[in-house]
Amino acid sequence: MIRTDRIFGVVVILVALAFIASAYNLPAGNMFDKLGPKVFPIIVGIGMAASAAAMIVRPDAEPDWPAMKSLAALVFATVVMIAYAYMLRPFGFLVPTAIVAAILSYQIDPKPARAALIGVGLSAGLYVVFKYALGLGLVALPRALMG
Template identity: 55%
Template sequence: MLRTDRIFGVVVILAALAYIASAFQIRTSFLSDPMGSKSFPILLGVIAILCGAIMVLKPDDEVEWPSAGAFLKIAFATVTMIGYAYSLKPLGFLLPTAVAAGILSYLIAGRALFAVLAGLGLSAGLFLVFKYALGLGLVAFPKGLF
């Protein structure tokens, strides 16, 4: 029977093998201790392989995965966050924050007008708090726009 735990266990084993393989690639230095810098990572990899094997052999009950729609929303939220991460520096604080907060709000509450207001309000409100109450060095707008 194919269960989430079995798939996850296999992924864990493969990742641990890759981790151990790259542990063998660590360059050693002439200044070394009896254990060296490879043993601890290899030990961790072995533990992870054991855990993965147990998950494959003795899986828990099947996970309740969300519906395709909810999954799509989570994927969309993730893309939003990635976009936000890239745009925060070049575009300044206000614009990306309003857009990202609005999208997230819409994904959570599902109300369009509320989401627009939440985005604008959070962007302006947090900017004031961060910049003036907490004194963080945030840039409001992209450089050279004004």
Template identity: 25%
Template sequence: MTLNDRVLGVGALVLAALITAFGYDLEPPFSYEPVGPKAFPLLLALIIALCGLRLMLKGGGQVAANPPGANGRILMMVAYLAAYAWLFQWLGFIVATTIMATLVGRLFGGSWKQALIGGLAMGVGLFLLFDLGLDVVLPYGILGEWL
């Protein structure tokens, strides 16, 4: 079975509709900024919808089959993302991101050493950027005593 751009476009529109439905009612318990938390999901939904419309209108391009092993890596990536979302609060941003980035690095062919160094740099670096630089509160998780 081959998929074309129109099928992907329809899928993008469905995803944009779901993001809009879930993001539209986001309201903070108190107003701390003029835009609020729903701006990001609604903007993301708009961009995805525009891309989906473009694919639907252009349409027709046949897609080659995935190379051997690609479907398994895609399924593993989905499983890693689900585990990341599930463990994010408990483990905290740094630990969960380090594990996630390390496993994704291995999926893309990196050695354990490369993947672990990259994952740790990503976890710590992004935490410092968001927590200190952008003042975004992230969960400390199991490192709470040390942070």
């Protein structure tokens, strides 16, 4: 029985309907833009729903799922990224990014010294790009340390 694509298709249709419904909460356009900002999300939602319906009607063969060890690694990486989102505000950008990049790097290639160097290097490099090249208002370190 081919269930995976059909279950995923139903989930995507529900997300697409929520996406379309949320688009109706956007403000109306002005006199220069008659369509307003609602149209693009609605078109994307319709495309999502149509693609999902195609998955339900014509599913592929049942896939070979990865081993439990791989799924556990994916869950762990997801938990680390969620924790990262919560660590950014109180601890600044550099420290949480270095820690998370090191953890994820270690998960890819379990060499502690290399993972630590990659974490620190990626943190510093991304900070420079985001802060100075893209002009984002990042806080480097915790505000308590910055004064």
